[in-house]
Amino acid sequence: MTPIELYNTLSRRKETFVPREPGAVDIYVCGVTTYDQSHLGHARPAVVFDCLRRYLRLKGYRVRLVQNFTDIDDKIIARANAEGKDPLELADFYCQEYLQNITRLGVERADIYPRVSAHIKEIIDMIAGLIERGAAYPAGGHVFFSVAAFPEYGKLSNQKLEELESQGSGAGDEEQYKRHPVDFALWKAAKPGEPAWDSPWGKGRPGWHIECSAMALKYLGNGFDIHGGGMDLVFPHHENEIAQSEAYTGKAPFARYFLHNGLVTVNGEKMSKSLGNFVSIDEALARYPAELWRYFILSSHYRSVLDFEEERLEAAHKAWTRLNRAVWDLEEAGVQPDWPGLAAVWAGMETAQNNQGTELESAVYAAARRLDEALANDFNTPAAMAVLFELLPAIKVDGRPQRGLAPALGFLKEVLSDLLGVLAPAKPGGVNDALAEGLLRLLVELRAEARKKKDWTTADRIRDGLARLGVKLEDTPEGTRWTIS
RNA sequence: GGCGGCAUAGCCAAGUGGCUAAGGCGGAGGUCUGCAAAACCUCUAUUCCCCAGUUCGAAUCUGGGUGCCGCCUCCA
Numbered sequence: 001m002t003p004i005e006l007y008n009t010l011s012r013r014k015e016t017f018v019p020r021e022p023g024a025v026d027i028y029v030c031g032v033t034t035y036d037q038s039h040l041g042h043a044r045p046a047v048v049f050d051c052l053r054r055y056l057r058l059k060g061y062r063v064r065l066v067q068n069f070t071d072i073d074d075k076i077i078a079r080a081n082a083e084g085k086d087p088l089e090l091a092d093f094y095c096q097e098y099l100q101n102i103t104r105l106g107v108e109r110a111d112i113y114p115r116v117s118a119h120i121k122e123i124i125d126m127i128a129g130l131i132e133r134g135a136a137y138p139a140g141g142h143v144f145f146s147v148a149a150f151p152e153y154g155k156l157s158n159q160k161l162e163e164l165e166s167q168g169s170g171a172g173d174e175e176q177y178k179r180h181p182v183d184f185a186l187w188k189a190a191k192p193g194e195p196a197w198d199s200p201w202g203k204g205r206p207g208w209h210i211e212c213s214a215m216a217l218k219y220l221g222n223g224f225d226i227h228g229g230g231m232d233l234v235f236p237h238h239e240n241e242i243a244q245s246e247a248y249t250g251k252a253p254f255a256r257y258f259l260h261n262g263l264v265t266v267n268g269e270k271m272s273k274s275l276g277n278f279v280s281i282d283e284a285l286a287r288y289p290a291e292l293w294r295y296f297i298l299s300s301h302y303r304s305v306l307d308f309e310e311e312r313l314e315a316a317h318k319a320w321t322r323l324n325r326a327v328w329d330l331e332e333a334g335v336q337p338d339w340p341g342l343a344a345v346w347a348g349m350e351t352a353q354n355n356q357g358t359e360l361e362s363a364v365y366a367a368a369r370r371l372d373e374a375l376a377n378d379f380n381t382p383a384a385m386a387v388l389f390e391l392l393p394a395i396k397v398d399g400r401p402q403r404g405l406a407p408a409l410g411f412l413k414e415v416l417s418d419l420l421g422v423l424a425p426a427k428p429g430g431v432n433d434a435l436a437e438g439l440l441r442l443l444v445e446l447r448a449e450a451r452k453k454k455d456w457t458t459a460d461r462i463r464d465g466l467a468r469l470g471v472k473l474e475d476t477p478e479g480t481r482w483t484i485s
Numbered sequence: 486g487g488c489g490g491c492a493u494a495g496c497c498a499a500g501u502g503g504c505u506a507a508g509g510c511g512g513a514g515g516u517c518u519g520c521a522a523a524a525c526c527u528c529u530a531u532u533c534c535c536c537a538g539u540u541c542g543a544a545u546c547u548g549g550g551u552g553c554c555g556c557c558u559c560c561a
Contacts, residue, residue: 075560271561322524474524476524
């Protein structure tokens with residue numbers, strides 16, 4: 001079994017992955033602030049960490065995944081006020097929307113989806129603890145984290161306090177209460193018309209960063225394994241989480257590995273709600289199946305920028321169809337999958353099979369191992385995809401039974417479906433209406449007769465006519481098959 | 486200004502010092518075919534943004550430069 005290496009933002013290099021506890025991986029991924037529709041920029045980390053989680057499980061780890069919802073925030077309040085709605089109801093609406101969308105994207109549910117609004121007590125306790133330890137101070141109804149109390153501040157984003165200081169965020173009515181310009185709010189004093197909770201410092205609500213620290217510590221404890229999120233969260237969000245958490249527990253590290261996915265861009269510009277250039281998951285799924293979007297996302301390395309571009313999507317669609325077709329062809333030929341499973345192969349329990357099999361069989365086992373090598377190398381999904389494409393030429397269904405086809409089908413199905421989640425649910429071509437199917441069959445039969453009589457005009461007329469209706473006919477030696485787009 | 490990342494074929498994209506620089510899309514040719522489609526086969530970067538350096542050996546390491554992107558205000 002190939003040991004896993006992951007790029008850790010903390011050290012800015014790849015490290016061999018050693019979990020806190022052997023055989024178990026605890027992951028906290030920063031979720032969304034729920035004030036608007038979720039878009040492809042949110043789909044990326046959801047899909048990437050979903051897939052990473054599946055991979056880790058196949059490697060034999062028990063994986064626990066926690067992903068938060070930030071359902072209290074300035075933007076939510078602003079949006080709710082603008083629409084005359086209750087902030088928490090608005091947030092709940094978009095929580096549901098997000099969950100539905102990522103479920104449609106084939107993302108398995110996290111073990112826990114904690115919400116800020118349900119963890120006010122934990123947050124208040126943590127803030128109180130930070131004040132006790134001298135790492136935070138109340139002022140003007142707010143509570144601020146004191147960066148002066150945390151000498152390691154800046155270690156994640158590699159920033160010097162003096163540099164940050166010279167920048168100064170400037171605006172905001174809280175600034176006047178800060179002792180240091182880089183200090184940030186743990187608790188914000190309530191303004192009229194805002195959701196507020198009682199606290200030792202008066203009515204108010206949590207600041208932006210504290211919730212993740214409080215909830216991660218509650219559910220995963222200090223020193224958990226992987227903390228994930230988008231590249232744009234490195235600073236200040238994750239930097240501040242580290243500061244709060246480590247100042248609170250007195251122990252480092254808060255999380256052992258920080259993994260950050262690259263951003264999604266549109267024409268080279270970051271996709272974001274504020275720029276208004278986003279493609280919502282809803283729109284995306286209306287155009288292409290979820291499995292294709294997963295393929296598109298996983299065909300770039302998770303840390304690189306992923307540019308959303310029409311041409312690339314079409315290229316991905318063709319490549320993706322080829323992978324799926326390999327499975328359909330095998331199934332159509334009546335091949336029954338026979339495969340011990342990736343977990344067994346990777347664990348080295350199937351070595352005996354490697355040598356006694358046919359050429360194709362050993363190619364499949366070799367591909368399985370190369371797939372592991374690719375993914376173990378900082379979760380290199382594009383390299384993993386290449387392994388699959390390299391195997392395709394070896395898989396030929398030519399009518400004659402071939403011994404390696406059964407493991408090939410089993411391998412492909414497990415990788416495409418269980419690991420990557422990119423296997424199209426069903427071969428296109430299904431007609432959901434008995435009448436339509438009957439008519440289609442009749443036309444194909446009529447065309448076959450015309451072709452027999454070399455009446456190409458009629459044959460082409462049927463084919464062209466169906467093409468206009470979105471039904472593609474393909475003549476193969478085994479007969480005509482149709483696919484509906 | 487500070488911090489971080491990226492630059493590899495027409496496009497996308499792997500490449501963690503050393504066999505002929507993965508793979509996908511596109512393109513060219515071919516097999517098959519009434520034609521088409523699909524599938525399959527073959528070909529498609531003497532060279533990795535530029536300049537120095539380290540090394541027997543560099544796309545890969547170091548320094549400098551150029552260009553693009555992100556963060557430093559809310560962001561996945």
